[in-house]
Amino acid sequence: MPRLFCVLMLTLGIAPVLAAPRAAQADAFLTIAEAPGLGAFLADADGMTLYLFTPDTEPNASACDGGCAQAWPPLAPSDDLSLPAGVPGELTTFDREDGAQQVAYNGIPLYSYADDAAPGDVNGEGAGGRWFVVPPGAMHGPYAAAPGEGTPPPKASVRIGFTEALGPFLIDPEGMTLYLFTEDTTAGESACYDDCATAWPPVPATGSPVLPPGIPGTLAETERTDGTTQLMYNDIPLYLYAADTAPGDTNGQDVGEVWYIVPPGMQFGDEPHHGEEEEHEETEDAAGATPASG
Numbered sequence: 001m002p003r004l005f006c007v008l009m010l011t012l013g014i015a016p017v018l019a020a021p022r023a024a025q026a027d028a029f030l031t032i033a034e035a036p037g038l039g040a041f042l043a044d045a046d047g048m049t050l051y052l053f054t055p056d057t058e059p060n061a062s063a064c065d066g067g068c069a070q071a072w073p074p075l076a077p078s079d080d081l082s083l084p085a086g087v088p089g090e091l092t093t094f095d096r097e098d099g100a101q102q103v104a105y106n107g108i109p110l111y112s113y114a115d116d117a118a119p120g121d122v123n124g125e126g127a128g129g130r131w132f133v134v135p136p137g138a139m140h141g142p143y144a145a146a147p148g149e150g151t152p153p154p155k156a157s158v159r160i161g162f163t164e165a166l167g168p169f170l171i172d173p174e175g176m177t178l179y180l181f182t183e184d185t186t187a188g189e190s191a192c193y194d195d196c197a198t199a200w201p202p203v204p205a206t207g208s209p210v211l212p213p214g215i216p217g218t219l220a221e222t223e224r225t226d227g228t229t230q231l232m233y234n235d236i237p238l239y240l241y242a243a244d245t246a247p248g249d250t251n252g253q254d255v256g257e258v259w260y261i262v263p264p265g266m267q268f269g270d271e272p273h274h275g276e277e278e279e280h281e282e283t284e285d286a287a288g289a290t291p292a293s294g
Contacts, residue, residue, distance in 0.1 A: 028084040029091070030105075032136060032162055035122050036247075039159030039171055039212075041133035042087075042105060047119025050075060050110045052214055054130045054143035059107030060094040072124070072131070074102040075110040086164040087136045107140035108214060129153045135160035137168035137264035138214030157209040157219055157231065158238075160264060166250060166275035169261035170233060175247025178203060178238045180272070182258045187235035187268045188222045200252070200259065202230040203238040215264045235268040 030050070033043040042050045051072065055063040064072055074096060081091040081103065089106040096102050103110050113124035113131070124131045129146030132153075137160060147153055158178065161171035170178040181200065183191045192200055205221030209231060221229045222237060231238050241252030241259070252259045253275070260272040 028082045029078055029080055029103075030083055030087070032084055032087065033120060034162075035120065035133075036175065037159075037173060038122060038125065038133055039135060039175065040162035040168065041122075041135050041160075042110070043119070044075065044112065048112050049116055049120070049122050049124065050134055051113060051124050051131045052108045052134050052138070052143075053111060054132070054141070054146065054213060056109050057141060057143075059140040060092055060104050060109070062094075062096055062102055062109045064109075064111065065097060069098070071114050072111040073114065074100065075112065077101050077103050084164070086162065086167045088167055089137065089139075104140075105134060106138060108134060108138060110134065126153050132213040134214060135168060135212055135264070136162050138212075139216050139265070140214070143213050144210075154208075154210045156212040157207075158215075158233070159212060160215065161248060161250075163248075163250065163275075166253065166261055166273070167263060169250075169263050169273075170238065171247070172203065172240070176240055177244055177248075177250050177252065178233075178262055179241055179252045179259050180236050180262050180266075181239060182260070182272060184237050188220075188232055188237070190222070190224055190230055190237045192237075192239065193224075193226065199242050200239040201242065202228070203240060205229040205231040217265060217267075233262060234266065236262060236266065238262065 029045060031043045031045060031047060032040050033047060033049060034040050044050060053064050062074060077093045083089065083091060092104050093101045094104060115123045122133060125133055158170045159173060160168045161175065161177060162168050172178060179200065181192050190202060202224065209219035211217065211219055217234045220232055222232050224230050243251045250261060253261055263273050
């Protein structure tokens with residue numbers, strides 16, 4: 001890291017954490033937890049859920065102090081700030097106004113919640129429209145404004161799944177993996193119809209699509225030539241895979257070398273994400289499930 005950059009970060013009270021090998025879940029400072037409807041998110045080494053606070057409008061700076069910090073304790077650093085294997089990004093520490101240090105993930109200050117009593121509790125999710133779990137791959141703001149008092153925040157249209165081999169990727173609210181098709185060569189347009197669309201159902205677009213807080217990019221809908229609408233992420237049309245039968249399945253990854261998961265932050269035209277997952281054996285059924293457009 002350039003010396004001038006290090007001096008500037010230290011002057012601002014931000015301690016850079018140099019890149020280090022990813023640790024196994026059991027050995028890492030942070031871990032990955034999962035919950036139905038929420039997907040994968042960061043937790044501390046004991047499995048307690050970590051949250052972001054949308055009024056933290058500046059990276060590596062907290063707007064939660066006093067009684068707020070008692071209800072939402074800032075995550076304190078340890079000697080080994082390591083991320084679990086497969087989790088992209090970096091951990092940093094910064095100085096709070098009360099003199100303590102707090103850990104941030106990709107610039108997002110991290111907090112636990114006093115009313116979470118056991119590992120896996122997510123009682124803080126959506127609290128006040130300002131507190132949310134932190135998916136792997138999340139980046140600091142900008143965040144949507146909180147709804148009016150008494151109005152629950154809108155539910156996210158997609159969530160983030162995770163495997164150590166593939167890292168984070170988009171899933172639907174039921175936990176089913178979402179895919180891109182490399183034959184979709186025009187932004188926002190699908191080339192998958194007929195038998196292809198039977199094997200790879202386009203994700204329908206309903207209402208006003210919403211991303212989880214911290215996930216960069218945009219969700220929108222595109223109109224298909226059959227008159228239906230399809231959800232797309234950063235102009236990437238999204239699909240399910242009929243051979244995925246349970247949440248967390250990633251059987252469609254690399255099928256026919258044209259179907260791939262969609263990592264958070266991916267842009268249309270980016271190189272497909274192969275990850276480190278073992279190659280799937282291509283059966284005749286799988287090969288027949290990846291025709292070009294019809």
